[in-house]
Amino acid sequence: MHSLDLPMALTFMVVAATIVLYALERIAIETVAVGAVVALMVIFSIFPNEAVTPAGLLSGFANPALITVICLLIIGQGLFQTDALEKTAKIIVQWTRGRSLLATAPVLLIVGVLSAFLNNTPVVVMFLPILSAVAATMGRSPARVLMPLSFIAILGGMTTLIGSSTNLLVANVANQATDVRLTFFSFTPIGVLLAGVGAIYVLFVMPRILTARKTMAEEMQGSSGKQFIAQINITYEHPLVGTESVSGMFPTLKDMTVRLVQRGEKPILPPFENVILQPGDTVIVAATRTALANALSAKKPLLDGEGGTPSETPNDAPPPSSGQMTLAEVVVAPASRLMGRTLLQSGFHAETGCMVMGIQRRSRMPRMAMNDIRLEAGDVLLVAGSAAQIARLRGNRDVLLLDWSQAEVPRKRYAPRALIIFLTVLGLAATGLVPIVVAAVSGTFAMIISGCLNSRQALRAIDSRIFMLIGSSMAGALALEASGGAEYLATSLVILLEGSPPGVMLSAIYLIVAILTNFLSNNAAAVLFTPIVIGIANQVGASPEAFLVCLIFAANSSFATPIGYQTNLIVMGPGHYRFSDFLKAGTPLVIILWLTFSLVAPWYYSL
Numbered sequence: 001m002h003s004l005d006l007p008m009a010l011t012f013m014v015v016a017a018t019i020v021l022y023a024l025e026r027i028a029i030e031t032v033a034v035g036a037v038v039a040l041m042v043i044f045s046i047f048p049n050e051a052v053t054p055a056g057l058l059s060g061f062a063n064p065a066l067i068t069v070i071c072l073l074i075i076g077q078g079l080f081q082t083d084a085l086e087k088t089a090k091i092i093v094q095w096t097r098g099r100s101l102l103a104t105a106p107v108l109l110i111v112g113v114l115s116a117f118l119n120n121t122p123v124v125v126m127f128l129p130i131l132s133a134v135a136a137t138m139g140r141s142p143a144r145v146l147m148p149l150s151f152i153a154i155l156g157g158m159t160t161l162i163g164s165s166t167n168l169l170v171a172n173v174a175n176q177a178t179d180v181r182l183t184f185f186s187f188t189p190i191g192v193l194l195a196g197v198g199a200i201y202v203l204f205v206m207p208r209i210l211t212a213r214k215t216m217a218e219e220m221q222g223s224s225g226k227q228f229i230a231q232i233n234i235t236y237e238h239p240l241v242g243t244e245s246v247s248g249m250f251p252t253l254k255d256m257t258v259r260l261v262q263r264g265e266k267p268i269l270p271p272f273e274n275v276i277l278q279p280g281d282t283v284i285v286a287a288t289r290t291a292l293a294n295a296l297s298a299k300k301p302l303l304d305g306e307g308g309t310p311s312e313t314p315n316d317a318p319p320p321s322s323g324q325m326t327l328a329e330v331v332v333a334p335a336s337r338l339m340g341r342t343l344l345q346s347g348f349h350a351e352t353g354c355m356v357m358g359i360q361r362r363s364r365m366p367r368m369a370m371n372d373i374r375l376e377a378g379d380v381l382l383v384a385g386s387a388a389q390i391a392r393l394r395g396n397r398d399v400l401l402l403d404w405s406q407a408e409v410p411r412k413r414y415a416p417r418a419l420i421i422f423l424t425v426l427g428l429a430a431t432g433l434v435p436i437v438v439a440a441v442s443g444t445f446a447m448i449i450s451g452c453l454n455s456r457q458a459l460r461a462i463d464s465r466i467f468m469l470i471g472s473s474m475a476g477a478l479a480l481e482a483s484g485g486a487e488y489l490a491t492s493l494v495i496l497l498e499g500s501p502p503g504v505m506l507s508a509i510y511l512i513v514a515i516l517t518n519f520l521s522n523n524a525a526a527v528l529f530t531p532i533v534i535g536i537a538n539q540v541g542a543s544p545e546a547f548l549v550c551l552i553f554a555a556n557s558s559f560a561t562p563i564g565y566q567t568n569l570i571v572m573g574p575g576h577y578r579f580s581d582f583l584k585a586g587t588p589l590v591i592i593l594w595l596t597f598s599l600v601a602p603w604y605y606s607l
Contacts, residue, residue: 005484006047007043007044007047007049007483008483008484008485008488010043010047011040011043011476011479011480011483011485012480012485014036014039014040014043014476014479015036015476015479015480015519017036018032018033018035018036018472018476019519019561022561022579022580023579023580023583024580025578025579025580029465029468029469029579030464030465030468032472033468033469033471033472034468034472036472036475036476037057037058037471037472037475040052040057040475040476040479041054041057043479044057044479049482049483051478051482052478052479052482052483056478057475057478057479058471058475059474059478060470060471060472060473060474060475060478061467061470061471063470063471063474064435064437065437065470065566066467066470066471066474067437067440067441068121068436068437068440068566069466069470069566069569069570070462070466070467071437071440071441071443071444072121072125072440072570073461073462073463073466073570073573073574074444074447074453074458074461074462075125075421075422075425075440075443075444075447076125076128076129076132076461076574077447077453077457077458077460077461078418078421078422078447078452078453078458079129079418079419079422080129080132080410081408081410081411081418081452081453081457082410082411082412082414082415082417082418082452083297083410083412083415084129084415084416084418084419084422085129085130085133085419088130088133092107092130092134103134103138104131104134104135104145104148105203107127107130107131107134108131108145108148108149108152108199108202108203109152109199110127111123111124111127111149111152111153111156112152112153112155112156112195112199113156114156115152115153115154115155115156115157115163116156116157116159116160116163117160117162117163119165119429119432119436120153120154120156120157120163120164120565120566120567121429121436121566121567121570122425122426122429122436123153124149124150124153124567124570124571125425125426125429125570126426127149128146128149128570128571128574129422131145131146131149132145132146132574140212141212142574142575142576143210143211143212143575143576143577143581144207144210144212145207146571146574146575146577147206147210147568147571147575147577147581147582147585147586148202148203148206148207149567149571150565150567150568150570150571151198151202151206151559151586151589152199152202153567154556154558154559154565154567155194155195155198155199155202156195157556158191158194158195158552158553158556159187159188159191159192159195160184160185160188160191161182161183161184161185161186161187162184164522164556165522165523166522166523166525166526166552166555166556167182167552167556169523169526169527169530170182170526170530170548170551170552170555171548173526173527173530173531174530174534174544174548177530177531177534178534178544180543180544180545180548182545182548182549186545186549187549187552187553189604190549190597190600190601190604191553193596193600194553194593194596194597194600197592197593197596198589198592198593201588201589201592202589205588206585206589209584209585209588210581210585211581226288226289226360226380227257227286227287227288227360228286228287228288228289228292228357228358228359228360228380228382229259229284229285229286229358229359229360229361229370229373230256230284230285230286230287230292230303230357230358230359230370230382231282231283231284231285231369231370231371232282232283232285232295232302232303233281233282233283234277234278234279234280234281234282234283235279236279238279238302239300239302240252240253240277240283240302241277241278241279242276242277242278243276243277244274244275244276244277245272245273245274245275245276248270248271248272248273249270249271249272250272250277253283253285253302255287255288255290255291255294256285256286256287256291256295257285257286257287258270258272258283258284258285259284259285259286259367260283260284260367260368260369261275261277261281261282261283261284262281262282262283262284262369263278263280263281264280269367282369284367284368284369284370287358289327289329289358289382292327292357292358292382293327293407293409293410294410296325296327296357296384296409297325297409297410297411297412303357325384325385325386325408325409326384326385326386326387326390326406326407326408326409327357327382327383327384327405327406327407327408327409328382328383328385328390328393328401328402328405328406328407329380329381329382329383329402329405330380330381330383330393330396330399330400330401330402331378331379331380331381331399331400331402332375332376332377332378332379332380332381332398332399333377333397333398333399333400334377335377336375336377336397336398336399337398338375338398338399339375339376339377340374340375340376341374341375342371342372342373342374342375343356343370343371343373343375344371346375348398352383352385352389352392352393352396353385353386353389353392354383354384354385354389354390354393355383355384355385356370356381356382356383357382357383357384358370358381358382359373359375359379359380359381359382360379360380360381360382361373361376361378361379361380362378362380381399384409387406387408387456390406408457411451411452414450414451414452417450417451417452418447418450418452421443421446421447421450421452422443424443424446425439425440425442425443444458461573463572463573465572465573466562466569466572466573469562469563469569469579470563470569473519473563474521476519477519477520477521477524480519480520481520481524481528486516486520486524486528487528489512489516491532493508493509493512493532494532494535494536496508497509497536498539501607502540502542502546502602502607503598503601503602503607505536505540505547506546506547506550506597506598506601506602506607507594507597507598509529509533509536509547509550509551509554510550510553510554510557510594510597510598511554511594512554513525513529513550513551513554513555513557514554514555514557514590514593514594516528517554517555517556517557517558517564518557518558518559518560518561518563518564518586518590519561519563519564522555522556522558522564522565523555525554525555526551526552526555529551529555530548530551533547533548533550533551534547534548542605542607543605545605546601546604546605546607549601550597550601553593553597554594557589557590557593557594559582559585559586559587559589559590560582560583560586560587560590561579561582561583561586562577562579562582564582564586568582
């Protein structure tokens with residue numbers, strides 16, 4: 001056994017300080033992570049250790065697991081950018097009639113079952129965009145469903161021998177060192193019991209604990225359901241030609257409020273009875289930004305920009321296609337040259353290259369064609385253009401660009417490509433035909449080269465917190481193992497438990513391993529403790545199986561930190577979680593599983 005020396009003590013201090021600072025969140029996670037790596041490099045420069053070199057401490061930032069997580073996030077961004085799973089989400093919501101628990105609980109239970117037989121990571125990758133889309137369709141924060149997704153996958157992986165690589169690792173070591181042969185369903189009965197107890201907490205309690213956080217842009221955009229006045233010009237090729245009103249409304253435009261149909265000189269006002277839209281009609285609607293974006297990005301767009309009037313063409317660039325379009329909001333500035341003018345009179349399109357998709361006026365909603373509205377100071381214009389054209393609006397003195405409002409229009413026409421790429425990556429990862437890192441990197445490249453994402457959108461999907469967390473945690477795990485710190489903790493446990501009843505030993509082992517597995521990798525904790533628990537079982541004259549199964553469950557109890565397991569890191573960015581969210585929601589689950597196992601295992605294994 002290693003004695004507690006100075007490098008080991010300093011390593012413990014760095015790891016403990018890092019965890020505390022992560023939890024307090026008073027300093028950025030990225031800063032704390034870099035500080036931890038720097039501290040470890042300094043410690044092992046002063047106290048050299050062949051197993052802990054600067055290159056080794058930095059190797060976590062190029063680890064295949066890190067590359068895999070980042071690439072999977074980019075692939076998920078490709079699905080989001082193309083709205084590839086929108087229909088799936090709507091079907092689920094319709095089946096469950098909009099009840100949040102009915103919509104998410106069956107999906108999560110399916111995830112748990114699949115995770116018992118497949119690698120957890122591709123299962124979470126497959127269902128993450130589906131659950132995100134369901135949450136968005138229901139107007140709920142993804143934070144309520146994505147951490148439960150990761151936790152359910154981990155719980156499902158605890159129930160069979162192949163549910164997790166940790167399970168197989170412990171079984172292989174035990175096979176070599178003992179006569180215990182863990183089979184596929186050896187620990188399934190007690191595993192299902194633990195997973196069931198954990199699932200009750202995850203499904204019914206955890207969503208109430210989680211804080212629904214959004215980015216600043218999402219908070220600003222979601223703070224009001226403000227309506228823009230927009231107009232749809234019905235041309236001969238328009239998809240609305242022949243649409244008939246039903247019960248005074250137009251079902252095709254269910255996300256919009258039709259305020260006026262202008263037919264030549266004749267205005268037709270609601271309620272609309274027996275009105276059939278025909279070429280030459282102008283339909284004036286009030287709609288949210290989301291509804292207008294969907295109308296613009298559909299395979300057959302309902303909107304074509306600038307009120308559907310092609311009379312103005314920008315001199316510097318053609319209007320971007322819907323696949324490259326960015327939406328933003330601008331406010332008509334005081335003393336703007338646009339004041340008192342209509343859109344056609346203003347020359348806004350010709351000057352900026354941006355198309356006005358809608359007008360929002362705080363004081364009243366005018367019932368007239370959008371091109372007839374004379375602009376006033378304070379009017380909000382919803383504009384569409386390329387990213388460069390939108391960026392140039394910052395220098396325009398007539399309008400004030402609201403930077404937070406910028407967002408790309410979903411590239412729905414690329415949705416089939418994105419789905420094919422996603423399913424291919426999933427199939428390759430699940431079947432093991434190629435390593436998951438190869439499948440993930442290839443999928444990322446395919447998303448970009450096929451046009452589902454551009455490089456800027458792909459880079460934006462990379463969460464710097466995840467990058468720094470993984471790199472730093474791997475440096476800490478290396479330092480703990482190489483300095484003897486992890487072995488010191490394990491052997492101290494043996495000495496502490498000497499003479500205790502087997503049931504107490506099982507409970508203590510579970511708790512210690514469950515704590516360590518949230519800061520080391522699951523596999524590292526399993527490898528470290530497998531020979532120790534076999535030794536403890538031999539000392540007390542008990543069957544090693546109970547202790548090995550205890551180790552499997554405890555090493556899988558990686559719920560309290562995002563660095564505890566790869567699926568936690570995958571959901572961290574899309575769910576906008578903080579380190580403290582995992583501590584707050586995951587720690588009770590670890591305690592629940594520990595207490596359940598401590599009560600059931602001695603009876604189950606007759607100890």
